[in-house]
Amino acid sequence: MSDFLSLLMFPSLMVFIIAGFPIAFSMIVVATIFGITQFGDAAAYQLLTKIEDTASNSILAAVPLFIFMGAVLERSGIAERLFGAIHLWTTRLPGGLGVGAIIMGTLFAASSGVVGATEAVIGMLAVPVMLKHRYDKRLISGTICASGSLGTAIPPSITVVVLGPVAGVSVGSLFSGLLIPGLLMATLFLLYIIGVSYLKPEMAPRIEETDQVSLGERLRISLFALLPTLALIFVVLGTILMGVATPTEAAACGALGAVVLALAYRNLTFKVLWHAAVRTMNISAMILLIVMGGSMFAGVFFAAGGMATMQSLLIGTGLDPWMILALILLITFIAGFVLDLISVVLIVIPIAMPIVRILGFDEIWFCVAFLVVLQTSYLTPPLAPAIFYLRAITPPEVTLKHMYAGVVPFIVVQLFVLGLVLAFPSLAMWLPDAMSGPSWK
Template structure:
């Protein structure tokens, strides 16, 4: 039997509104300056517990599973951060940054060409490394160079992340495609997915070109949030 529109609306709101409130609790409090990211994450965790209790899913097994997954993910991220911090520390202490800067200056490349080289390295690294690893390895090395060349650091970071997103979508490696492949139906082959991702890659390239050509696109929101 057909379900009345009012019932459909009620079911949709019951499922949607709590989730949207939880998202606002995390992201909204950060954007409005009401909480730091760590505080917002704590509020999000508390909100998740409240929602689980409201949906009558708050049981000891659920809490235990959530705690174990939290510890596993946190340990993985902290291990990556530790490795990246050690790499950056050794690199700077051994004079690697001065060597890289001297090499770049000796090449005679323009600032934009050096920026393109950094983004190209990040693009290639995104094929084989996860996002956090690429950020922790490349950003400590690239940021002083970007600052020396006179580019805005926030603008560079936005362009850097757009490049990494594009790298995650680009065949033949395309980590995002392989993540998605695990949940796609058997009749959907990698060839289908390679073809399907092309429009998204082109869209990413357009976004990257716009960000590079018009830095205000990347800087508008930070400027608004930062105030005068």
Template sequence: MTSETVLWMFPALLALIILGIPIAFSMMLVALGFGFMRFGDIVILQFAQRVDEVATNYVLGAIPLFIFMGAILERAGIAERLFDALYMWTRRLPGGLAIAALLMCTIFAAASGVVGATETLVGMLAIPAMLKRKYNHSLISGTVCGGGSLGTVIPPSIPVIVLAPIAALPVGDLLAGILVPGMLMSTMFMLYILIACALKPSLAPGETEPDPRSFAEKMSFTLSALVPPMVLIATVLGTLFTGLATPTEAAACGSFGVLILALFYRRLTFRMLLAASLQTVSLTAMILAIVLAGSLFSGVFFASGGMMAVRGILDSFGLEAWSVVALLLGITFVLGFALDLISIVLIMMSIAVPILALYGVDPLWFAIIFLVTLQTSYLTPPMAPSIFYLRAIAPSEITLTQMYWGVIPFICCQVIVLALVILFPALATWMPRFIYG
């Protein structure tokens, strides 16, 4: 098998996915087929070594712990109190309920790192409240989808944990690097809602009745609702950024902390713990199966001379570093229509890292703009996964067309953030240098 032949792995993978075969199994089958063609029976031994590498990867141990955190947060009643507390302060602002929902998404993205869980949880709380107050359906859709997608670019993020070892980057550097773009994106989302609803009040009718609670009562309720999850976030991110704990150890601290919170709110029951554990096992098995499949796929691709074939194609077109970066980001964006986030990370970063090293591109900076691009594709119709999550929890009165129109302003905000990080790389590299020197 020649190095050019190995490029057919990608069309073969796409064909299997179109046929309806799960992504993990598709990657495994393609890797097995092309591996036999190139190496014969010895590919089985190579696959066994890859299984051992994934199974003993200490960093990946953080994945089930972060998923467990999200599952407990979803069931412990913490979200309802926090949402009420946030809305209590934003209710007089234009689009105050939508702004509260985005604040919720930001906080829970920083607490759990699980994208789908954040969107589902906040959507189930915010959608009925916004419908009751006659909010525009497109605004509702864009708010929930845009806010839910923040889990990709606000640490701790599971795609970041998977990406770090592939890019040979410290997880702490990558989490610190994505923090500024993530918070910038969240801020831009809220500014858009504030400006749009101020210019067109019919998008989000304002509250007419004053809050009967006194300032002291508001502060007391806010502190009781906000402080515990913020302590949890500070524990996870603080121990990560200061170097006191590895990602897995920080996730373990967070898992223990969320159990304490559930106990504090008197929601910790055996039934709830069992449901959260089963959800954790299910999601972890799915993610790690994709990680393993991606490892097998990339292993066969590299060992068969795939990188030489890709470099030969790039050289034949005479592409410069910027052109290569643009090409890789464009492919990433298109793959977001068909593949899940973890699969794209495994496939694209495995190819991109060695190529970009030849062109002298900063891997940390590229990893950040890669994640922002990935989040943008996650939100972009027609195959936007965020819209599929919303469709599962939204009532029938919110149509698919309204969802598509609703996400467009938020996509524009993401594109602006992407352009800023590309033009000003310090937005991605300043925080890691500030923290770690």
């Protein structure tokens, strides 16, 4: 097989995906076929080595732990209690329910890291209430999709846990580099909702029903709902950023903390633990199988000379480094239409990172920009995964037309944040440099 022939692995992969095969099995099958064609019997050893590498990667142990933590928070009713406490403080603001949904998305993303789970939980809690109070269906759709997408941009993100080892970059540094852009994005989401609700009150009618709740009662509810969740976020994210714990250790503490919280709220039952364990097993198996398939695919592609060919093709074009970077991000954006976030990471990053290093761009800065692009593609119609998650939890009266129109302003916000990250690298680099914590590879 010539070096150029190895590039056929990508169209072959797309054929399998379009034919309806699961992405993980598609990558495994393509890697096996091309590996045997190129290396014969030696391909078996190479593929088995990739399986062992995936199984022995300690960073990936954080994946099921983060998923379990989010599942316990969801199943035990802690997320519902948290949304109610946030709602007490935001209800008087223009678009208060939408503001509460974004804040809830930020907090839940910071204590879970699973994008689909974040959107599903917030949607099930907020959509019925927003419909009851006659919120515009476009605003509802955009708000829920945007709040759910924060699971990519707010650490600890499962996508980042997978991205770090694949890119050869510290997961802790990626978490700290992503924090400021992620919080900036959430803040701009809030400002948009407040602004459009103030200018067009008919899109988000004011709610006065909480006038009967005294300040003391609000403080009491917030104390018991918000503070424990914030403490859990600190245990997970704070310990990573301070260099006290590795991501895997912090995830273990977070999983234990979620169980302790459920026990403290007297919501810890065998049924809750069982459902959380089953959900963890299902999602973890899916993610880790995709990671294994991606590792096998990338290993064969590298060994067959595909990486060197891609580098020579891109660098040999004579394009400006920034144009090459823009091309990589455009490919990422398009791939996000048809593939899940983890698959895009596993396919694009092994090719992109060596090129990024050759061009002299900062690795952490590029990874943060990459994640913002990936999050934007998650929201962008017509194949936006966020819309398909929302479609599954909303009543028929919220149509695809509402959803497509509703996400557009939030996509604009994300592109604005991307522009800021590209124009001002310090947004992604300042906190990692300031924290100067240990490197966890």
